[in-house]
Amino acid sequence: MALLNATDLAKSYGSNDIFSGVSLSIPQAARIAIVGPNGAGKTTLLRILLGLEEPSAGAVHKARRLSTGYLPQEAVLTGAGTLWEESLAAFEELISLENELARLEHEMGDPRLADAALERYAKLQPEFEQRGGYTYETRIRQTLSGLGFEPDDYNRPLGQLSGGQRTRAALARLLLSDPDLLVLDEPTNHLDIRAVEWLESYLGQWQGAVLIVSHDRYFLDRVVDHIWEMRSDGIEIYRGNYSAYLQQRQERWELRQKLYESEKARMEKELDYIKRNIAGQNVQQAKGKLRRLSREIQAIERLGFEAVQNQSWMQVSEQIEISAHPMGVDELERRMRALRGPSKRPPRLRLHLKASQRSGDLVLRTRDLAIGYSDEGRPLFRTPDLLLKRGEVAAVIGPNGAGKTTFLKTILGQMPPLEGEVILGASLHVGYFAQAHEGLIPERTLVQEIEAVAPNMLLGEVRDYLAKFLFSGDDVFKNVATLSGGERGRLALAKLSLEQANLLLLDEPTNHLDIPSQEILQEVLAAYQGTILLVSHDRYLIDALGTQTWEILPGEAMLQVFEGGYTQYRAFLTRQAEQAAKVSLAQPASPRKPRPDPPSAEEKKRRQLLNEIERRIASLEDELAALSRRLETPPSDLDEVHKLGSDYARCEQELDKLMHEWESLHHQELP
Helix, strand or coil, rough: CCCCEEEEEEEEECCEEEEEEEEEECCCCEEEECCCCCCHHHHHHHHHHHHCCCCCCEEECCCCCCCCCEEECCCCCHHHHHHHHHHHHHHHHHHHHHHHHHHHHHHHCCCCCCHHHHHHHHHHHHHHHHHHCCCCCHHHHHHHHHHHCHHCCCCCCCHCCHHHHHHHEEEEEEEECCCCCCEEECCCCCCHHHHHHHHHHHHHHCEEEEEEEECCCHHHHHHCCCEEEECCCEEEEEEHHHHHHHHHHHHHHHHHHHHHHHHHHHHHHHHHHHHHCCCCHHHHHHHHHHHHHHHHHHHHHCCHHHHCCCEEEEEHHHCCCCCCCCCCHHHHHHHHHCCCCCCCCCCCCCCCCCCCCCCEEEEEEEEEEEEECHHHCCEEECCCCCCCCCCCCEEECCCCCCHHHHHHHHHHHCCCCCEEEEEEEECCEEEEEECCCCCCCCEHHHHHHHHHCCCCCHHHHHHHHCCCCCCCCHHHHHEEEHCCCHHHHHHHHHHHHCCCCEEEEEEEECCCCCCHHHHHHHHHHHHHCCCEEECCHHHHHHEHHHHHEEECCCCCEEEEEECCHHHHHHHHHHHHHHHHHHHHHHHHHCCCCCCCCCHHEEEEEEEEHHHHHHHHHHHHHHHHHHHHHHHCCCCCCCHHHHHHHHHHHHHHHHHHHHHHHHHHHHCCCCC
């Protein structure tokens, strides 16, 4: 049974039609992504499906008692509590049940109440255990840690968290609430790569259904098995992940083009017959063809080649009204010539990046380089001696705040290195795409921004050029301050393409770009003849372009260099971890292997305590399980029942105390 169905949904704002004819069904355990250009109505559709907005036409039907969880694009968790307290709110019913069990345990000590309390306890305790009553705090810690929070953040009030942190907090609470249908609008915003990978793994084990809007193509490859492409006239469904969608979409485009060309050739042949015979011996056959072709052209004008091809005339006539009177031959020819080919493709950027001259073979070298700020006293990270050759693409990755933008600014010479030097090659013309688009001046219009880079362009040429980046009409006279993030990104790319640089430093170039624009940018960068230093969270882009992957490791305060793309790099790290685990297991039996430095006395003491606590935790968990089984079928002796209840409460308290001690010791950092 489907969790949710929608039929013939449409949405308009005044005279502006956003979409129409949207029909869909979300089955149980679905993994669906909605893709499409910005402005296609993806977020609006999500809100309509959830009942947060009314459609202009159509209806939505939900399964009875369907629970949904929704993460908007700019979701921010608010409240007076701490991060931990707000996460606990996802388990309100479970905590209430826990309190009820505690009350019953107390009542079991009163002979007057023991029988009723025990009966009630035996009924509630299995439900509490089945719903995760003994593990919900562990789930909270795992989820907060996976989304990038440190233990020190747990007791911070929400008001002290940044906007991005509060968005992550909202996602954490949503995941912990376990809805039947999880609806996520750009869930990877504000997440670094490691947090996104954790979310991918989490959703891979998710038992419910997931409906996602995301511009993260690698994320969609890992998470979904159906793609819904949103258009103004409905949704087109593709089976598989994002990469499968790309292949199927290309196949469908080619098939539609072939259909258009073959049908157009057939109609032209029939038109030629009509023109030759309309006044000759075969006039009746010519008039018959004229009537049929007149009806067909009217239908194609309204519904398109594909719709007419796939439906009977009865079905077509139910949708549109077709005149029974044939057209004149001249009108038929004019309207047939005006028929357009298939156009399911979204508007495309027409971006070209050309290098004005060839650079030297050695584009970038570093020697003993340390990146950071002089007033902090220590570097953010050190790098091995780097080498970037002409035509290569080095992708810089790392968590938020690791210093990726600082690294680019050091390469550009906008900041001095803390130590060492950056050596740029010969004949370099550097182009820089800033993540925050600092090069754009808010008070300028789009035309003025282009004129600042290309002062010899005439106004008409500037307007034509901006149209290639999807700015048309009076939009070219808007102030930069009024542009959206995606529009600023397109304007920055427009300026960059005029610079004819042979070394591009790109800081998150796909941020705010919709998927069609990301695809175009990827094609353009792949064809670019110069050298690229790329800072990006876009793993799909890195995989497509990267010849080197440079990861900043804040914990080690170093940059790690790998020859290859992102997927190759992750496979390399996995192999390294597996080999390290094998070496660790084999080490006690191999005296020839070098021994690690002996632990300090303080570290030995910490390990001994951890081992002892882990042994006691395991013993208590076994004891709790045994007591739980006995309480499910309680003895008739009231004193024995009372003792079982007291022992259960004691074990729980001791276990909770030991878990806190274990966590404190486990996270303790020794000098």
